Amino acid sequence: MNSRVFHRHCHSTLPVAVRGEGAYLFDQNGKAYLDASGGAAVSCLGHNHAGVRAALHHQIDSLAYAHSAFFTTESAELLADKLAEHAPGDLNHTYFLSGGSEAVEAALKLARQYFLEIGQPQRTRFISRRQSYHGNTLGALAVGGNIWRRAPFDPLLIPAEHIAPCYSYRDKRAHETPFEYGQRVANELEERLLVVGPDTVIAFIAEPVVGATAGALTAEEGYFSRIREICNQYGVLLILDEVMCGMGRTGTLFAHEQEGIHADIVTIAKGLGAGYQPIGAMLASDRVYDAVSNGSGFFQHGHTYMGHATATAGALAVLNAIQNENLLPNVVHKGNLLMDRLHQRFAENVHVGDIRGRGLFIGLELVKDKETKQPFDPVTQLHARIKNRAMELGLICYPMSGTIDGTHGHHILLAPPFIISTEQVDELVDKLGNSIESVIKEVTSGASCS
Numbered sequence: 001m002n003s004r005v006f007h008r009h010c011h012s013t014l015p016v017a018v019r020g021e022g023a024y025l026f027d028q029n030g031k032a033y034l035d036a037s038g039g040a041a042v043s044c045l046g047h048n049h050a051g052v053r054a055a056l057h058h059q060i061d062s063l064a065y066a067h068s069a070f071f072t073t074e075s076a077e078l079l080a081d082k083l084a085e086h087a088p089g090d091l092n093h094t095y096f097l098s099g100g101s102e103a104v105e106a107a108l109k110l111a112r113q114y115f116l117e118i119g120q121p122q123r124t125r126f127i128s129r130r131q132s133y134h135g136n137t138l139g140a141l142a143v144g145g146n147i148w149r150r151a152p153f154d155p156l157l158i159p160a161e162h163i164a165p166c167y168s169y170r171d172k173r174a175h176e177t178p179f180e181y182g183q184r185v186a187n188e189l190e191e192r193l194l195v196v197g198p199d200t201v202i203a204f205i206a207e208p209v210v211g212a213t214a215g216a217l218t219a220e221e222g223y224f225s226r227i228r229e230i231c232n233q234y235g236v237l238l239i240l241d242e243v244m245c246g247m248g249r250t251g252t253l254f255a256h257e258q259e260g261i262h263a264d265i266v267t268i269a270k271g272l273g274a275g276y277q278p279i280g281a282m283l284a285s286d287r288v289y290d291a292v293s294n295g296s297g298f299f300q301h302g303h304t305y306m307g308h309a310t311a312t313a314g315a316l317a318v319l320n321a322i323q324n325e326n327l328l329p330n331v332v333h334k335g336n337l338l339m340d341r342l343h344q345r346f347a348e349n350v351h352v353g354d355i356r357g358r359g360l361f362i363g364l365e366l367v368k369d370k371e372t373k374q375p376f377d378p379v380t381q382l383h384a385r386i387k388n389r390a391m392e393l394g395l396i397c398y399p400m401s402g403t404i405d406g407t408h409g410h411h412i413l414l415a416p417p418f419i420i421s422t423e424q425v426d427e428l429v430d431k432l433g434n435s436i437e438s439v440i441k442e443v444t445s446g447a448s449c450s
């Protein structure tokens with residue numbers, strides 16, 4: 001039967017998902033798939049969580065939706081209170097949206113309006129990093145550094161500046177310590193500010209742990225502290241994009257807690273709703289919020305479904321589950337276990353060049369030669385073949401290409417649910433290992449694509 005759904009790929013034939021249970025999804029034929037990537041780092045509680053389902057039913061039975069121009073709701077107020085209670089610094093004001101790209105768009109617009117409110121309208125630029133990803137809407141795409149996603153739409157994008165990522169595996173010089181390397185690439189922000197004019201820049205935006213584009217890149221110790229210093233020195237806002245890496249994914253509710261810094265604006269999504277309802281959020285500091293509150297009093301933005309009662313009720317239940325079920329220690333424990341198992345499995349594999357990440361957010365960079373770090377040719381479509389092979393074996397993972405520069409390099413991103421068991425960690429590593437090894441054997445022997 002021909003599908004009337006406009007799928008991501010027009011010629012793909014996808015299995016039909018019919019049921020979820022814990023860490024597994026099941027298709028229409030009853031086949032089980034271990035969800036080792038949480039979709040796209042979304043399903044942090046796994047599938048079919050009883051507490052979240054109950055909260056959603058309760059909310060729908062009383063009120064599914066009320067437009068935020070006319071009403072607030074108890075679920076939105078309680079969720080905002082809980083986020084403010086647990087957020088680092090003074091991120092006391094939450095603006096609810098329907099996903100990560102919307103959250104980033106809101107952050108960019110709020111940052112611009114902040115400077116209008118305080119009388120600095122000349123600030124019009126954003127600075128981000130190469131090999132970053134901030135969303136697929138035009139503003140988010142513009143500040144992101146994902147080259148292949150940007151390319152078709154470049155003529156439509158606002159100008160943005162991009163500096164180097166903190167990518168130690170590829171870019172640290174032999175004579176540098178990790179700290180020295182981190183400081184060098186952080187200082188690129190100041191160098192770029194001085195080139196374009198510091199008083200023309202609105203904000204620097206970065207992922208505390210880079211997700212889909214580069215595969216769980218963590219910054220060197222001291223990198224973000226230096227970034228924060230530079231932003232303070234030149235009056236630039238710091239926006240941290242935690243859409244993928246936040247909400248417990250790295251072992252703390254907010255990923256930047258582990259960097260010892262405070263942000264002016266933070267974006268979250270994915271794990272906030274755990275897939276039970278579409279939701280994202282932008283958190284603003286007191287300073288940013290007060291500029292609007294004490295100025296025009298009106299943030300010139302908005303969406304029909306922002307602050308959706310059912311979505312906020314679901315997200316509140318997700319955060320309660322993370323807290324009440326004490327899942328963050330399990331993220332750390334199972335993350336360490338998964339990292340150990342991956343190192344054991346691939347210690348002798350000459351094509352797994354780097355294994356990196358934090359908590360249950362782990363990336364494997366694949367290379368043609370481990371000694372030289374030479375990547376596989378993009379024509380191999382290594383990422384697509386590994387994804388397909390893993391699905392055949394009953395494993396969902398998140399392989400991507402363009403890891404190094406948007407064209408070259410391949411990696412696999414893992415983001416399993418926080419409830420993953422030791423046995424499921426072993427199943428994940430076994431199926432992933434078989435997928436990688438069988439596909440690379442085909443590629444290096446010149447076999448045709450499967």
